[in-house]
Amino acid sequence: MSDSATGAWNRWPRLRPARVAAVHDRDAALPALPAPMLAYGNGRSYGDVCQLEGGSLLLARGLDRFIAFDRATGVLRCEAGVLLDEVLRLAVPAGWFLPVTPGTRYATVGGALANDVHGKNHPRAGTLGRHVRAFGLCRSDGGHLTCTPQQHAELFAATIGGLGLTGLVTWIELQLAAVASPWLAVETLRFGELAEFFALAEASLASHEHAVAWIDCLAPRGRRGRGVFSRANATCGLADGPAPPRRRLSVPFTPPFPLLGGPGLRTFNRLYWHLPRRRHRIVHYRPFFYPLDGIGHWNRLYGPRGFLQHQCVLPPSVAPAAIAALLDAIADSGTGSFLAVLKTFGAPASPGLLSFPRPGTTLALDFPFRGQATLALLARLDDLVAEAGGAVYPAKDARMRGDHFRRFFPAWEAFSRHIDPAFSSSFWRRVMADLAD
């Protein structure tokens, strides 16, 4: 097995497991491999939550069976390695959709649960974990358990957003959301400054189910914070709409240097901002929710050294000032971010002890990995997030400091009691390393 088969999406750092074992049978015991071990879904995390250097990785994609689907109630039970894409292919024709979806449909259901993922509809739907009715957990010390909000309630809360550390999730039962068609009515608006973004976000809460914004973080100082806001609602009763684009583009190999980032980026951002676009469009769910999935292996565009993501959430009262401070820090560093995305997190509480979403505004950024300079910038961003009382998303992290992690996730100590003694991850070792001595 080549190591790229068990890496993370951003390709940095590359941490090799000593052993890998494919899991195919949801009723079987854990493979008899030396501890520590960790489940690996489809490697769509950025960083080391899905990696375990020198340990045993359990490849969970082989758990790919549906178990039951009630087309009347939208309750779906499936194995943990089923891809979100496979759920959609089954559910959409039957009038159901994922209640919450991340920006890629190539995550597994188990991986999505372990990061308690969020989507563009957080203010209404909360995280995916809120729609999980039950799951099966296989532990090295307790065998197979069925966890629900009532049964093994503590393990239920620890496993949702539990970064794979509480054992192998074998199956999940989800409540899907009803949809009348695969199309959405999307409205796209340009905004000139951050304050306008916040106004639009606030105004859209009542009128729109989904909202997201892209910001141009390379804009000249006076224009900083300009961007494009899009918001959408499912269409109902639409019998026909545009077909999803067929996936044609793919990046066939890794170019020797990053193609994203560098001088072209400023021009791209400027053009993207000025691009004339229709304000109202009917769009298929795939390009709306999964724009990046349309280009196979887009992560290769960052070259052999890979890239880093930084995603944080900032509390509502300080979000406008804190985001401006983050954008200033990025501009001062001279590094641009290709993707800079803002979303709103609303009131629905996240069910997991280590869930990342909490009320406020979340900003996600991508940076080509350029060694120390990139690490220094991201450390600076962490400091700003910590000062503002926010948090950084572990699913997209490869380097935050342990003390920051513990400050962002104060339930870590309560959580750590539920870790399976045979499980660990490179992420967990890293954020706990400074406690060891």
Add this chain to the structure above:
Amino acid sequence: MQKILIIGANSAIATACARQWAARGAALYLIGRDPGRLAALADDLRVRGAGAVDTGTLDVDELAGHEAALAAARQALGGIDVALLAHGTLPDAAACDRDAALAMAHFATNGGSTIALMHRLAGLLEAQGDGTLAVISSVAGDRGRASNAIYGAAKAAVSAYASALRQRLGRSGVDVLTVKPGFVDTPMTAAFAKGALWARPEAVAAGIVRAVERRRAVVYLPWFWRPVMMVIKALPEFVFRRLKF
């Protein structure tokens, strides 16, 4: 509703075929040796739209169990439109070179048991007067190689027998399909490093489903293995014996 029997249904390639047939509403009868995994697959296929799914347990090495297993399948399905044989093992060639008993056991699983099942199914379909018998052989059966001698020899026997059945049954309206996959990324080949020549089981399965539908005789999957194997088969013996692959 198409009535489909699959032997070795827990195989990755067979599972992928079953899912494509299930999505079209077929009725399926699954035979394998692990009842728990068969039951899990049956649920999956029902969710995906199969008209009906039943299962039966059989270790194909036990030839005495074949007749009853096939009768139960025919009974449950009410006739057989397609029978797919997909079980197989890929033995460690060096171990087989040292141990004759081990070699013969694998020859039996891949060769003898498969031919025995084909023999009985040919009779069933011939009596029925229609249907397709599809068997997964391998490009490995096209020419014997040192790196998988026993496996290749067994697959060669299967391919030869399929060709013979095709001649025999041609007049009775029964189709016989020989499937020759190249390298496929499945549990059988988990230990191999994968390169550009490797295919995914879903892609191979799509090729099998299509070939059954189009009543093809022999398919190589993916297609490029046909010219590749033509060249390999044409190599003179004095060249071939020196090759290391």
